[in-house]
Amino acid sequence: MQFQQLQYFVAVAETRHFTRAADLVHVAQPSLSQQIKALERELGADLFLRARGNITLTDAGEALLPLARRILADADTARHEVQELAQLRSGRVRLGATPSLCTGLLPDVLRAFHDRYPGVRLLIEEGGSHDLVRELARGALDLALVVLPLPTPSPALTTVELLREDLVVVSSPDAPRPGRGRRAVRVCDLEGERLVMFRHGYDLRELTVAACRAEGFEPDFAVEGGEMDAVLGFVRAGLGVAVVPRMVAARSGRGLRVTPLARPGLHRTIALAHRSDVAPPRAARELQRMLLER
Numbered sequence: 001m002q003f004q005q006l007q008y009f010v011a012v013a014e015t016r017h018f019t020r021a022a023d024l025v026h027v028a029q030p031s032l033s034q035q036i037k038a039l040e041r042e043l044g045a046d047l048f049l050r051a052r053g054n055i056t057l058t059d060a061g062e063a064l065l066p067l068a069r070r071i072l073a074d075a076d077t078a079r080h081e082v083q084e085l086a087q088l089r090s091g092r093v094r095l096g097a098t099p100s101l102c103t104g105l106l107p108d109v110l111r112a113f114h115d116r117y118p119g120v121r122l123l124i125e126e127g128g129s130h131d132l133v134r135e136l137a138r139g140a141l142d143l144a145l146v147v148l149p150l151p152t153p154s155p156a157l158t159t160v161e162l163l164r165e166d167l168v169v170v171s172s173p174d175a176p177r178p179g180r181g182r183r184a185v186r187v188c189d190l191e192g193e194r195l196v197m198f199r200h201g202y203d204l205r206e207l208t209v210a211a212c213r214a215e216g217f218e219p220d221f222a223v224e225g226g227e228m229d230a231v232l233g234f235v236r237a238g239l240g241v242a243v244v245p246r247m248v249a250a251r252s253g254r255g256l257r258v259t260p261l262a263r264p265g266l267h268r269t270i271a272l273a274h275r276s277d278v279a280p281p282r283a284a285r286e287l288q289r290m291l292l293e294r
Contacts, residue, residue, distance in 0.1 A: 003075065005039040006068040008032050009047060013065050016055045084119075091283040092121040096132040096144035098203060099228045101270065104247030105145070105163075109294055113287050120283045128201045133157065136275055142284035145291075147203040148269040159271040162291060166246045167207070167266040169259045172238040177259065184262035188215045194222035194240040196231050203268065208243045211266055232256065 011021035012032070022029040040047050045060035057065065085091045097106055102124065110122060125132070125141060130152065132144040137156055148159065169185050171178050179189035190212060197219070198205040212219040222240035228248065235242050236255040243266065249258045272291055274280050280288065 001039065001042050002035075003071075005035050005042075006071055008035050009039060009061075009064065010068050010072060012036060012048065012055065013057055013061065018055065086282060088117045088120060088283055088286060090119045091281065092123055093281070093284045093287050094123045094125070094140065094142045095284075095287065096125045096127060096135055096141045096146075098128060098132070098145065098147060099126045100204060100245050100248050101145045102126055103228055104245055104251055105270070105294075107251075109287075109291055113290055117283065117286065129203055130201065133273070136273060139275070139278070142274065142280045143288055144273045146271055146273050148271045150273075156276055157273050158276045159273045160292065162270045162272050164267055164269050167204075167243050167261060167268065168246050168249050169241055169261060170232070170235050170244055170249050170252070170256045171241040171259065172236055173255070173257045175238050175241075175257075177257070178241050179259065182259075182262075184260045186262045187211050187266065188217075190219065190241075190243075191215070191217045193220070195219050196226070196234045196240040196242040197221045197224035198231055199225045199227065204243065204245075207266065207268060 007025055008021065008027070011024045012018060015021045015024060018033055018036075019029050022032040025032070036047065043060065043064070046058050047061035047064060049056045049058055081090070095106075106124075110124075113120075114122065125135065127135070129146040129150060132141065132146055133150055133152065133154060135141045136144050137154065145162070146159070148161065150157075150159070169178050169190075178193050179185035182189070195208070197208070209219060223234050226234065228244070231242050231244070232248075232252055234240065243261075245268065246258075249256060272288060274284075274288070279285075
């Protein structure tokens with residue numbers, strides 16, 4: 001049974017005339033008649049009683065007509081919905097990002113994307129790079145913002161470097177300046193500071209701890225185990241200092257003193273990742289473009 005045959009059948013059923021039906025579907029009348037006969041052979045039953053000047057439906061035709069109309073209507077709905085997706089009037093984007101990027105980078109980009117494509121749903125998943133890579137690999141995400149190098153390099157993923165971001169030291173304005181009041185803090189100056197530290201699995205935790213060990217000391221934690229908002233809150237309360245991305249510090253408002261790290265400083269590289277074997281959906285590709293052009 002072919003879709004086109006159902007179109008021809010419904011046209012004949014509605015016009016009760018083969019020639020007018022052929023004109024309606026823009027096909028030659030002999031071709032239409034041949035397709036109707038082929039459909040009847042496929043179904044094993046006549047669909048029309050053909051009397052001169054009088055075309056009527058058989059019982060089989062009466063049974064098929066509402067089903068054929070429903071199939072044609074469903075196909076039209078499917079075509080419309082796919083066109084809507086293609087034109088970015090609907091759909092969804094599943095984006096993964098580390099919590100610090102959700103705080104620092106994403107708000108402005110997502111606002112611009114939503115303003116341009118208000119019908120596209122944005123589903124955001126926060127997590128560490130390791131978790132996001134796993135979610136990408138199993139198809140649960142379309143795109144992910146991750147920190148390079150990846151914890152476990154995967155040939156199944158394509159990564160495009162997005163930005164290189166400086167890290168800074170944040171502290172409470174009511175506490176003494178870190179690094180004995182210097183304008184820029186060296187990593188070695190953190191040896192005398194108590195740190196508010198992120199939970200295990202957080203990219204910033206691993207980077208900060210590795211930098212301290214490279215300077216020959218183990219960091220002293222005042223509080224550990226928090227997410228970004230909790231860490232910033234503990235710093236505001238004067239519990240210690242923290243190393244955070246510059247964009248996060250800039251967006252965090254009052255209650256924090258920001259001190260840059262002296263050269264060469266600390267940095268992290270942010271990349272946009274997606275599966276290599278599956279092209280992201282149209283809406284995800286558009287968000288990818290906006291992130292790369294930001």
